[in-house]
Amino acid sequence: MENFKKKILVTGGAGFIGSHVIRRLLRNYPNYLIVNADKLTYAGNLENLSDVDSLPNYRFEKIDIVDTESVKSVFSKYGITDVIHLAAESHVDRSIEGPMEFVMTNVVGTVNLLQGARENWNGDTNHVFHHVSTDEVYGSLGDEGLFTEETSYDPRSPYSASKASSDHFVMAYFHTYGLPIKMSNCSNNYGSHHFPEKLIPLMIHNIQHKKPLPVYGKGDNIRDWLWVEDHASAIDAIFHNGRIGESYNVGGLNEWTNLELVRFLCRLMDEKLGRVEGESEELITYVKDRAGHDKRYAIDAIKLEKELGWKPSITFEEGLSKTVDWYLENQNWIEKVTSGSYKDYYENMYANR
Protein backbone atom coordinates (compact mmCIF):
# COMPACT_ATOMS: atom_id res chain seq x y z
CA MET A 1 0.00 0.00 0.00
CA GLU A 2 2.87 2.37 0.80
CA ASN A 3 4.15 2.18 -2.78
CA PHE A 4 1.21 3.98 -4.35
CA LYS A 5 2.03 7.51 -5.48
CA LYS A 6 -1.40 8.78 -4.40
CA LYS A 7 -4.21 7.14 -2.44
CA ILE A 8 -7.36 8.76 -3.76
CA LEU A 9 -10.74 8.50 -2.07
CA VAL A 10 -13.39 8.72 -4.79
CA THR A 11 -16.86 9.12 -3.28
CA GLY A 12 -19.92 8.05 -5.26
CA GLY A 13 -17.79 5.87 -7.50
CA ALA A 14 -20.61 3.39 -8.06
CA GLY A 15 -22.80 6.09 -9.62
CA PHE A 16 -23.00 7.39 -13.16
CA ILE A 17 -20.16 9.93 -13.35
CA GLY A 18 -18.14 8.42 -10.49
CA SER A 19 -17.85 5.08 -12.30
CA HIS A 20 -16.46 6.81 -15.39
CA VAL A 21 -13.99 8.78 -13.25
CA ILE A 22 -12.83 5.60 -11.51
CA ARG A 23 -12.48 3.69 -14.78
CA ARG A 24 -10.33 6.48 -16.18
CA LEU A 25 -8.14 6.78 -13.07
CA LEU A 26 -7.60 3.02 -12.73
CA ARG A 27 -6.57 2.67 -16.34
CA ASN A 28 -4.45 5.82 -16.68
CA TYR A 29 -2.75 5.81 -13.28
CA PRO A 30 -1.84 2.27 -12.19
CA ASN A 31 0.45 3.82 -9.57
CA TYR A 32 -2.53 5.41 -7.75
CA LEU A 33 -4.65 3.50 -5.25
CA ILE A 34 -8.32 4.25 -5.92
CA VAL A 35 -10.66 3.76 -2.96
CA ASN A 36 -14.32 3.92 -3.97
CA ALA A 37 -16.51 4.96 -1.02
CA ASP A 38 -20.18 4.56 -1.81
CA LYS A 39 -23.36 3.90 0.14
CA LEU A 40 -24.89 2.05 -2.82
CA THR A 41 -28.18 3.90 -2.83
CA TYR A 42 -30.69 3.13 -5.60
CA ALA A 43 -28.37 5.13 -7.90
CA GLY A 44 -25.16 3.30 -7.03
CA ASN A 45 -24.38 -0.04 -8.62
CA LEU A 46 -21.12 -1.96 -8.44
CA GLU A 47 -22.16 -3.44 -11.76
CA ASN A 48 -21.03 -0.11 -13.24
CA LEU A 49 -17.42 -1.06 -12.47
CA SER A 50 -17.49 -4.76 -13.32
CA ASP A 51 -14.94 -4.29 -16.13
CA VAL A 52 -12.30 -2.76 -13.82
CA ASP A 53 -13.02 -3.94 -10.28
CA SER A 54 -10.44 -6.72 -10.37
CA LEU A 55 -7.56 -4.32 -11.08
CA PRO A 56 -4.96 -4.41 -8.30
CA ASN A 57 -5.17 -0.69 -7.51
CA TYR A 58 -8.94 -0.70 -6.79
CA ARG A 59 -10.65 -0.97 -3.38
CA PHE A 60 -14.31 -0.59 -2.40
CA GLU A 61 -15.75 0.61 0.92
CA LYS A 62 -19.50 0.62 1.45
CA ILE A 63 -19.95 3.70 3.61
CA ASP A 64 -22.45 6.48 4.16
CA ILE A 65 -20.61 9.80 4.03
CA VAL A 66 -23.14 11.20 6.50
CA ASP A 67 -21.62 8.91 9.13
CA THR A 68 -18.66 10.79 10.62
CA GLU A 69 -16.96 7.70 12.08
CA SER A 70 -17.05 5.79 8.76
CA VAL A 71 -15.50 8.75 6.98
CA LYS A 72 -12.77 9.05 9.60
CA SER A 73 -11.97 5.37 9.48
CA VAL A 74 -11.65 5.24 5.70
CA PHE A 75 -9.17 8.15 5.79
CA SER A 76 -6.99 6.43 8.36
CA LYS A 77 -7.32 2.87 7.01
CA TYR A 78 -5.82 3.85 3.65
CA GLY A 79 -3.83 6.99 4.50
CA ILE A 80 -5.88 8.89 1.95
CA THR A 81 -3.80 11.58 0.19
CA ASP A 82 -6.49 13.08 -2.07
CA VAL A 83 -10.26 13.18 -2.48
CA ILE A 84 -12.47 13.39 -5.55
CA HIS A 85 -15.95 13.91 -4.14
CA LEU A 86 -18.89 12.93 -6.31
CA ALA A 87 -21.28 11.19 -3.88
CA ALA A 88 -24.60 13.00 -3.87
CA GLU A 89 -28.31 12.70 -4.20
CA SER A 90 -28.53 13.94 -7.78
CA HIS A 91 -32.10 13.94 -9.10
CA VAL A 92 -34.04 17.23 -9.05
CA ASP A 93 -37.48 15.54 -9.09
CA ARG A 94 -36.59 13.46 -6.04
CA SER A 95 -35.32 16.58 -4.26
CA ILE A 96 -38.71 18.21 -4.81
CA GLU A 97 -40.45 15.21 -3.27
CA GLY A 98 -38.06 14.89 -0.31
CA PRO A 99 -35.36 17.52 0.28
CA MET A 100 -33.97 16.17 3.59
CA GLU A 101 -31.97 13.32 2.06
CA PHE A 102 -30.31 15.96 -0.13
CA VAL A 103 -29.40 18.08 2.88
CA MET A 104 -27.93 15.06 4.66
CA THR A 105 -25.82 13.59 1.86
CA ASN A 106 -24.97 16.69 -0.15
CA VAL A 107 -24.37 19.12 2.72
CA VAL A 108 -23.63 17.12 5.88
CA GLY A 109 -21.80 14.40 3.94
CA THR A 110 -19.60 16.98 2.21
CA VAL A 111 -18.74 18.71 5.50
CA ASN A 112 -17.85 15.32 7.03
CA LEU A 113 -15.42 14.69 4.17
CA LEU A 114 -13.92 18.17 4.39
CA GLN A 115 -13.43 17.66 8.12
CA GLY A 116 -11.90 14.21 7.56
CA ALA A 117 -9.43 15.68 5.05
CA ARG A 118 -8.62 18.60 7.34
CA GLU A 119 -7.90 16.36 10.33
CA ASN A 120 -5.81 13.89 8.36
CA TRP A 121 -3.83 16.34 6.27
CA ASN A 122 -3.13 18.54 9.25
CA GLY A 123 -2.26 21.76 7.42
CA ASP A 124 -0.11 19.99 4.78
CA THR A 125 -1.15 21.53 1.45
CA ASN A 126 0.43 18.81 -0.68
CA HIS A 127 -2.99 17.21 -1.25
CA VAL A 128 -6.12 17.87 -3.30
CA PHE A 129 -9.78 17.83 -2.28
CA HIS A 130 -11.65 18.03 -5.59
CA HIS A 131 -15.35 18.75 -5.16
CA VAL A 132 -17.52 17.85 -8.15
CA SER A 133 -20.50 20.16 -8.52
CA THR A 134 -23.08 21.35 -10.99
CA ASP A 135 -23.94 24.42 -13.05
CA GLU A 136 -27.40 24.31 -11.44
CA VAL A 137 -26.00 26.29 -8.49
CA TYR A 138 -26.07 29.38 -10.76
CA GLY A 139 -29.85 29.22 -11.17
CA SER A 140 -31.65 29.73 -14.44
CA LEU A 141 -30.67 31.77 -17.53
CA GLY A 142 -32.92 33.77 -19.83
CA ASP A 143 -32.53 33.58 -23.61
CA GLU A 144 -29.05 35.10 -23.61
CA GLY A 145 -25.76 34.65 -21.78
CA LEU A 146 -23.72 31.83 -20.26
CA PHE A 147 -22.76 30.85 -16.70
CA THR A 148 -19.17 31.83 -15.90
CA GLU A 149 -17.23 31.16 -12.69
CA GLU A 150 -18.15 34.72 -11.64
CA THR A 151 -21.92 34.22 -12.00
CA SER A 152 -23.61 34.69 -8.62
CA TYR A 153 -25.08 31.62 -7.02
CA ASP A 154 -28.88 31.51 -7.28
CA PRO A 155 -29.99 27.92 -6.67
CA ARG A 156 -33.69 27.33 -7.16
CA SER A 157 -34.40 23.63 -6.54
CA PRO A 158 -33.74 21.73 -3.32
CA TYR A 159 -31.08 19.76 -5.23
CA SER A 160 -29.25 22.86 -6.46
CA ALA A 161 -29.63 24.54 -3.06
CA SER A 162 -27.94 21.56 -1.41
CA LYS A 163 -25.13 21.55 -3.98
CA ALA A 164 -24.67 25.32 -3.64
CA SER A 165 -24.44 24.91 0.11
CA SER A 166 -21.81 22.18 -0.27
CA ASP A 167 -19.83 24.41 -2.67
CA HIS A 168 -19.87 27.20 -0.07
CA PHE A 169 -18.57 24.84 2.61
CA VAL A 170 -15.78 23.71 0.30
CA MET A 171 -14.73 27.32 -0.31
CA ALA A 172 -15.09 28.08 3.42
CA TYR A 173 -12.65 25.25 4.25
CA PHE A 174 -10.20 26.72 1.75
CA HIS A 175 -10.44 30.28 3.08
CA THR A 176 -10.71 29.44 6.76
CA TYR A 177 -8.45 26.41 7.18
CA GLY A 178 -6.34 26.55 4.01
CA LEU A 179 -7.63 23.13 2.90
CA PRO A 180 -6.26 22.57 -0.64
CA ILE A 181 -9.52 22.38 -2.57
CA LYS A 182 -10.44 22.49 -6.24
CA MET A 183 -13.96 22.61 -7.59
CA SER A 184 -15.69 21.97 -10.89
CA ASN A 185 -19.22 22.93 -11.95
CA CYS A 186 -20.42 20.92 -14.91
CA SER A 187 -23.43 21.02 -17.21
CA ASN A 188 -25.78 18.05 -17.80
CA ASN A 189 -23.96 14.80 -18.56
CA TYR A 190 -25.07 11.90 -20.74
CA GLY A 191 -23.53 8.53 -21.60
CA SER A 192 -23.45 4.89 -20.53
CA HIS A 193 -24.37 3.74 -16.98
CA HIS A 194 -26.75 6.70 -16.47
CA PHE A 195 -29.61 5.79 -14.16
CA PRO A 196 -32.82 5.71 -16.23
CA GLU A 197 -34.72 8.31 -14.21
CA LYS A 198 -32.82 11.13 -15.96
CA LEU A 199 -34.03 12.53 -19.28
CA ILE A 200 -31.75 10.84 -21.83
CA PRO A 201 -31.59 7.25 -20.49
CA LEU A 202 -35.30 7.35 -19.61
CA MET A 203 -36.20 8.41 -23.16
CA ILE A 204 -33.91 5.78 -24.72
CA HIS A 205 -35.52 3.09 -22.59
CA ASN A 206 -39.06 4.24 -23.31
CA ILE A 207 -38.48 4.63 -27.05
CA GLN A 208 -37.07 1.12 -27.22
CA HIS A 209 -40.07 -0.31 -25.36
CA LYS A 210 -42.64 1.91 -27.11
CA LYS A 211 -43.69 3.54 -23.85
CA PRO A 212 -44.86 7.18 -23.49
CA LEU A 213 -42.10 9.80 -23.57
CA PRO A 214 -42.98 12.22 -20.74
CA VAL A 215 -41.94 15.75 -21.76
CA TYR A 216 -42.38 18.26 -18.94
CA GLY A 217 -44.40 21.40 -19.78
CA LYS A 218 -43.93 22.47 -23.39
CA GLY A 219 -40.49 20.89 -23.72
CA ASP A 220 -38.89 24.31 -24.24
CA ASN A 221 -36.48 24.20 -21.29
CA ILE A 222 -32.87 24.18 -22.42
CA ARG A 223 -29.99 22.06 -21.15
CA ASP A 224 -26.32 22.05 -22.23
CA TRP A 225 -25.22 18.42 -22.70
CA LEU A 226 -21.74 16.97 -22.24
CA TRP A 227 -20.54 13.40 -22.81
CA VAL A 228 -19.71 11.86 -19.44
CA GLU A 229 -16.23 10.72 -20.53
CA ASP A 230 -15.42 14.32 -21.40
CA HIS A 231 -16.50 15.31 -17.89
CA ALA A 232 -14.18 12.60 -16.52
CA SER A 233 -11.31 13.97 -18.62
CA ALA A 234 -12.02 17.49 -17.32
CA ILE A 235 -11.97 16.22 -13.72
CA ASP A 236 -8.66 14.49 -14.44
CA ALA A 237 -7.21 17.75 -15.86
CA ILE A 238 -8.49 19.92 -12.99
CA PHE A 239 -7.50 17.45 -10.29
CA HIS A 240 -3.93 17.29 -11.63
CA ASN A 241 -3.34 20.75 -13.07
CA GLY A 242 -6.05 23.12 -11.85
CA ARG A 243 -5.18 25.84 -9.38
CA ILE A 244 -5.84 25.38 -5.66
CA GLY A 245 -8.81 27.39 -4.38
CA GLU A 246 -10.32 27.77 -7.87
CA SER A 247 -13.51 26.58 -9.46
CA TYR A 248 -13.76 25.62 -13.13
CA ASN A 249 -16.89 25.45 -15.26
CA VAL A 250 -17.15 22.39 -17.51
CA GLY A 251 -19.39 22.27 -20.59
CA GLY A 252 -19.39 21.76 -24.33
CA LEU A 253 -21.50 24.64 -25.77
CA ASN A 254 -24.21 22.18 -26.71
CA GLU A 255 -27.66 23.57 -25.95
CA TRP A 256 -30.85 21.74 -26.80
CA THR A 257 -34.48 22.25 -25.86
CA ASN A 258 -35.82 19.08 -24.28
CA LEU A 259 -38.30 18.64 -27.12
CA GLU A 260 -35.65 19.00 -29.86
CA LEU A 261 -33.49 16.51 -28.03
CA VAL A 262 -36.27 13.94 -27.60
CA ARG A 263 -37.19 14.30 -31.28
CA PHE A 264 -33.56 13.83 -32.27
CA LEU A 265 -33.34 10.67 -30.15
CA CYS A 266 -36.57 9.38 -31.72
CA ARG A 267 -35.13 9.80 -35.24
CA LEU A 268 -31.82 8.21 -34.26
CA MET A 269 -33.54 5.23 -32.67
CA ASP A 270 -36.09 4.78 -35.49
CA GLU A 271 -33.06 4.35 -37.74
CA LYS A 272 -31.18 2.02 -35.39
CA LEU A 273 -34.26 -0.11 -34.64
CA GLY A 274 -35.38 -0.29 -38.27
CA ARG A 275 -38.61 1.59 -37.57
CA VAL A 276 -40.48 3.88 -39.96
CA GLU A 277 -39.23 7.45 -39.52
CA GLY A 278 -41.62 9.35 -37.23
CA GLU A 279 -42.93 6.24 -35.45
CA SER A 280 -41.25 6.92 -32.10
CA GLU A 281 -42.15 10.63 -32.07
CA GLU A 282 -45.76 9.60 -31.69
CA LEU A 283 -44.88 8.43 -28.19
CA ILE A 284 -44.16 11.99 -27.02
CA THR A 285 -46.57 12.85 -24.20
CA TYR A 286 -46.68 16.30 -22.61
CA VAL A 287 -47.00 16.01 -18.83
CA LYS A 288 -47.34 18.45 -15.95
CA ASP A 289 -44.30 20.71 -15.64
CA ARG A 290 -41.71 20.30 -12.89
CA ALA A 291 -42.25 22.75 -9.99
CA GLY A 292 -39.84 25.70 -10.27
CA HIS A 293 -38.43 24.24 -13.50
CA ASP A 294 -35.20 26.09 -14.42
CA LYS A 295 -35.56 27.47 -17.93
CA ARG A 296 -32.08 27.35 -19.37
CA TYR A 297 -28.57 26.26 -18.40
CA ALA A 298 -25.52 27.04 -20.55
CA ILE A 299 -21.86 26.95 -19.58
CA ASP A 300 -18.89 29.07 -20.56
CA ALA A 301 -15.89 26.73 -20.14
CA ILE A 302 -13.28 29.12 -21.54
CA LYS A 303 -11.29 29.25 -18.29
CA LEU A 304 -10.80 25.48 -18.39
CA GLU A 305 -9.88 25.57 -22.06
CA LYS A 306 -7.41 28.47 -21.70
CA GLU A 307 -5.73 27.32 -18.50
CA LEU A 308 -5.70 23.56 -18.99
CA GLY A 309 -6.28 23.07 -22.72
CA TRP A 310 -9.40 20.96 -22.11
CA LYS A 311 -11.99 20.53 -24.87
CA PRO A 312 -14.78 18.00 -25.43
CA SER A 313 -13.50 15.12 -27.54
CA ILE A 314 -16.63 14.21 -29.50
CA THR A 315 -19.75 15.83 -30.95
CA PHE A 316 -23.18 15.36 -29.41
CA GLU A 317 -24.31 13.34 -32.44
CA GLU A 318 -21.41 10.89 -32.00
CA GLY A 319 -21.83 10.71 -28.24
CA LEU A 320 -25.57 10.14 -28.43
CA SER A 321 -25.17 7.43 -31.05
CA LYS A 322 -22.60 5.61 -28.86
CA THR A 323 -24.89 6.04 -25.85
CA VAL A 324 -27.94 4.59 -27.60
CA ASP A 325 -25.84 1.63 -28.81
CA TRP A 326 -24.64 1.00 -25.26
CA TYR A 327 -28.18 0.91 -23.86
CA LEU A 328 -29.41 -1.34 -26.65
CA GLU A 329 -26.52 -3.74 -26.01
CA ASN A 330 -26.87 -3.68 -22.21
CA GLN A 331 -30.43 -4.65 -21.44
CA ASN A 332 -29.22 -6.69 -18.46
CA TRP A 333 -27.79 -3.58 -16.86
CA ILE A 334 -31.12 -1.74 -17.10
CA GLU A 335 -32.94 -4.70 -15.61
CA LYS A 336 -30.50 -5.02 -12.72
CA VAL A 337 -30.45 -1.36 -11.76
CA THR A 338 -34.18 -0.82 -12.01
CA SER A 339 -35.26 -3.82 -9.99
CA GLY A 340 -36.16 -3.09 -6.37
CA SER A 341 -37.29 0.21 -4.92
CA TYR A 342 -36.87 2.19 -8.13
CA LYS A 343 -39.83 0.42 -9.74
CA ASP A 344 -42.28 1.70 -7.09
CA TYR A 345 -40.85 5.20 -7.23
CA TYR A 346 -41.15 5.35 -11.00
CA GLU A 347 -44.66 3.99 -11.12
CA ASN A 348 -45.92 6.33 -8.38
CA MET A 349 -44.29 9.31 -9.92
CA TYR A 350 -45.88 8.93 -13.31
CA ALA A 351 -49.19 7.82 -11.89
CA ASN A 352 -49.32 11.19 -10.08
CA ARG A 353 -48.69 13.34 -13.15
Ligand code: NAD
Ligand atom coordinates in the same frame (compact mmCIF):
# COMPACT_ATOMS: atom_id res chain seq x y z
P1 NAD B 1 -25.58 9.44 -9.32
O1 NAD B 1 -26.87 9.71 -8.64
O2 NAD B 1 -25.56 8.61 -10.55
O3 NAD B 1 -24.54 8.75 -8.31
C1 NAD B 1 -24.39 9.19 -7.00
C2 NAD B 1 -23.58 8.15 -6.23
O4 NAD B 1 -23.42 8.61 -4.88
C3 NAD B 1 -24.27 6.78 -6.15
O5 NAD B 1 -23.32 5.76 -6.40
C4 NAD B 1 -24.76 6.71 -4.71
O6 NAD B 1 -24.81 5.38 -4.19
C5 NAD B 1 -23.71 7.54 -3.99
N1 NAD B 1 -24.23 8.11 -2.73
C6 NAD B 1 -25.39 8.79 -2.55
N2 NAD B 1 -25.54 9.10 -1.25
C7 NAD B 1 -24.43 8.66 -0.60
C8 NAD B 1 -23.99 8.70 0.74
N3 NAD B 1 -24.75 9.28 1.71
N4 NAD B 1 -22.79 8.15 1.06
C9 NAD B 1 -22.02 7.56 0.10
N5 NAD B 1 -22.41 7.47 -1.19
C10 NAD B 1 -23.60 8.02 -1.55
O7 NAD B 1 -24.95 10.87 -9.58
P2 NAD B 1 -24.09 11.40 -10.81
O8 NAD B 1 -25.00 11.86 -11.88
O9 NAD B 1 -23.04 10.42 -11.13
O10 NAD B 1 -23.44 12.71 -10.16
C11 NAD B 1 -22.20 12.62 -9.47
C12 NAD B 1 -21.82 14.01 -8.98
O11 NAD B 1 -21.70 14.90 -10.09
C13 NAD B 1 -22.86 14.63 -8.04
O12 NAD B 1 -22.17 15.32 -7.03
C14 NAD B 1 -23.62 15.59 -8.94
O13 NAD B 1 -24.13 16.68 -8.19
C15 NAD B 1 -22.53 16.03 -9.89
N6 NAD B 1 -22.99 16.44 -11.24
C16 NAD B 1 -23.83 15.64 -11.96
C17 NAD B 1 -24.21 16.03 -13.24
C18 NAD B 1 -25.08 15.16 -14.11
O14 NAD B 1 -25.47 15.57 -15.20
N7 NAD B 1 -25.40 13.95 -13.71
C19 NAD B 1 -23.75 17.24 -13.77
C20 NAD B 1 -22.89 18.03 -12.99
C21 NAD B 1 -22.53 17.62 -11.74
Ligand code: TYD
Ligand atom coordinates in the same frame (compact mmCIF):
# COMPACT_ATOMS: atom_id res chain seq x y z
P1 TYD C 1 -32.87 15.75 -15.81
O1 TYD C 1 -32.25 14.68 -16.64
O2 TYD C 1 -33.69 15.36 -14.62
O3 TYD C 1 -31.69 16.76 -15.40
P2 TYD C 1 -31.77 18.22 -14.68
O4 TYD C 1 -33.13 18.44 -14.16
O5 TYD C 1 -30.75 18.07 -13.58
O6 TYD C 1 -31.36 19.18 -15.74
O7 TYD C 1 -33.79 16.64 -16.74
C1 TYD C 1 -33.28 17.28 -17.89
C2 TYD C 1 -34.40 18.12 -18.49
O8 TYD C 1 -35.41 17.24 -18.98
C3 TYD C 1 -35.09 19.01 -17.48
O9 TYD C 1 -35.45 20.24 -18.13
C4 TYD C 1 -36.35 18.25 -17.10
C5 TYD C 1 -36.68 17.49 -18.37
N1 TYD C 1 -37.33 16.16 -18.20
C6 TYD C 1 -38.47 15.85 -18.94
O10 TYD C 1 -38.98 16.67 -19.72
N2 TYD C 1 -39.02 14.61 -18.79
C7 TYD C 1 -38.48 13.68 -17.95
O11 TYD C 1 -39.04 12.56 -17.83
C8 TYD C 1 -37.31 14.01 -17.21
C9 TYD C 1 -36.69 13.03 -16.26
C10 TYD C 1 -36.76 15.27 -17.38
